[in-house]
Amino acid sequence: MALIDQLIEALRVLPGVGPKSAQRMAYHVLERERVGGKRLAEVLAQAVRDIRHCARCRDFTETEICAICASASRDAHLLCAVESPADRLAIEQATGYRGLYFILQGKLSPLDGIGPRELGLDQLDNRMGEGEIQELIIATNPTVEGEATAHYLAQLARRHNVRPSRLAHGVPLGGELEYVDRGTLSHAFGTRSEML
Amino acid sequence: MALIDQLIEALRVLPGVGPKSAQRMAYHVLERERVGGKRLAEVLAQAVRDIRHCARCRDFTETEICAICASASRDAHLLCAVESPADRLAIEQATGYRGLYFILQGKLSPLDGIGPRELGLDQLDNRMGEGEIQELIIATNPTVEGEATAHYLAQLARRHNVRPSRLAHGVPLGGELEYVDRGTLSHAFGTRSEML
Ligand SMILES: [Zn+2]
Numbered sequence: 458m459a460l461i462d463q464l465i466e467a468l469r470v471l472p473g474v475g476p477k478s479a480q481r482m483a484y485h486v487l488e489r490e491r492v493g494g495k496r497l498a499e500v501l502a503q504a505v506r507d508i509r510h511c512a513r514c515r516d517f518t519e520t521e522i523c524a525i526c527a528s529a530s531r532d533a534h535l536l537c538a539v540e541s542p543a544d545r546l547a548i549e550q551a552t553g554y555r556g557l558y559f560i561l562q563g564k565l566s567p568l569d570g571i572g573p574r575e576l577g578l579d580q581l582d583n584r585m586g587e588g589e590i591q592e593l594i595i596a597t598n599p600t601v602e603g604e605a606t607a608h609y610l611a612q613l614a615r616r617h618n619v620r621p622s623r624l625a626h627g628v629p630l631g632g633e634l635e636y637v638d639r640g641t642l643s644h645a646f647g648t649r650s651e652m653l
Numbered sequence: 654m655a656l657i658d659q660l661i662e663a664l665r666v667l668p669g670v671g672p673k674s675a676q677r678m679a680y681h682v683l684e685r686e687r688v689g690g691k692r693l694a695e696v697l698a699q700a701v702r703d704i705r706h707c708a709r710c711r712d713f714t715e716t717e718i719c720a721i722c723a724s725a726s727r728d729a730h731l732l733c734a735v736e737s738p739a740d741r742l743a744i745e746q747a748t749g750y751r752g753l754y755f756i757l758q759g760k761l762s763p764l765d766g767i768g769p770r771e772l773g774l775d776q777l778d779n780r781m782g783e784g785e786i787q788e789l790i791i792a793t794n795p796t797v798e799g800e801a802t803a804h805y806l807a808q809l810a811r812r813h814n815v816r817p818s819r820l821a822h823g824v825p826l827g828g829e830l831e832y833v834d835r836g837t838l839s840h841a842f843g844t845r846s847e848m849l
């Protein structure tokens with residue numbers, strides 16, 4: 458197969474990229490963005506080789522411990538649990554939150570075989586057992602599975618005398634946290650309520 | 654900058670990819686498509702390094718002469734001039750055309766400094782002078798600049814006693830060849846008329 462056809466095919470690994478847009482991307486890069494294309498190839502190769510999960514929070518990182526977990530200026534009494542790295546990023550960009558995170562990399566979904574172990578909850582359990590965390594801010598998505606996960610996390614927190622809280626209403630029901638506008642997300646974060 | 658942020662930034666070299674979709678692409682590849690991501694990185698690196706223009710038709714190829722130009726089974730009496738590799742591909746996929754191509758890589762646009770030299774028309778001129786080509790099928794887009802280019806090419810053809818022809822009406826006016834449905838394009842190609 459000609460190299461350009463191989464490139465068009467390889468681009469389809471990207472989400473939302475069909476045959477037509479893969480073709481447009483390939484031609485665009487070859488016609489106008491060779492330097493940027495070379496850079497993308499290098500960074501992508503390095504990323505798929507080196508990026509793993511942070512040993513502490515399970516976020517993506519190329520180091521053993523990610524920059525946030527390693528930072529001395531974050532408040533270690535606060536831990537915020539989110540479903541995905543994208544949600545972590547949305548909160549970090551929208552709010553003034555200075556605590557730490559725990560990325561579940563999913564939500565409880567027994568039918569798909571995703572239980573506490575798959576979400577690293579044994580790790581979260583151990584961590585809350587260390588005694589430093591005072592509040593677990595549960596920022597799972599307001600979906601059925603997200604709610605179930607939230608209640609499970611709240612129970613886990615209470616067992617360690619950690620105060621569980623949830624983001625305030627404001628996040629649209631059934632919506633994805635990642636796509637909520639910054640203002641709404643910031644407000645919801647600020648008015649989070651304790652889970653009783 | 655963290656490697657993942659470098660990846661998100663590098664993905665924005667692709668056309669139509671904003672910050673949000675770059676982020677979604679990066680997470681998707683890292684979560685679910687590491688093998689495909691590695692493959693994309695390799696093919697992309699090779700493509701931006703090795704793909705150049707065919708010495709004969711100016712299409713993209715990693716060899717000196719592209720597969721179509723090098724093929725013994727194509728009809729060397731017919732030459733089809735198109736604006737872009739995407740247009741060449743659209744004709745190749747939609748029609749039963751078995752002649753050769755010439756890819757202008759643009760259209761005449763004096764205000765943008767794109768004249769005959771930039772479109773390789775000296776090369777096309779020499780090629781028609783070789784005497785083998787009998788018909789020049791002009792498949793530029795039906796835009797103002799595409800029409801101007803077509804008339805220029807027709808004059809060039811006549812000077813060498815090569816018969817210029819254009820695709821039949823059917824290609825929507827003001828439309829882009831690349832996005833015309835296969836049926837329409839095939840019909841327009843089959844009923845092309847001689848330019849007088
Ligand atoms: Zn971390």
Ligand SMILES: [Zn+2]
Pocket residue numbers: 707708709710711712718719720721722723
């Ligand atoms: Zn060629």
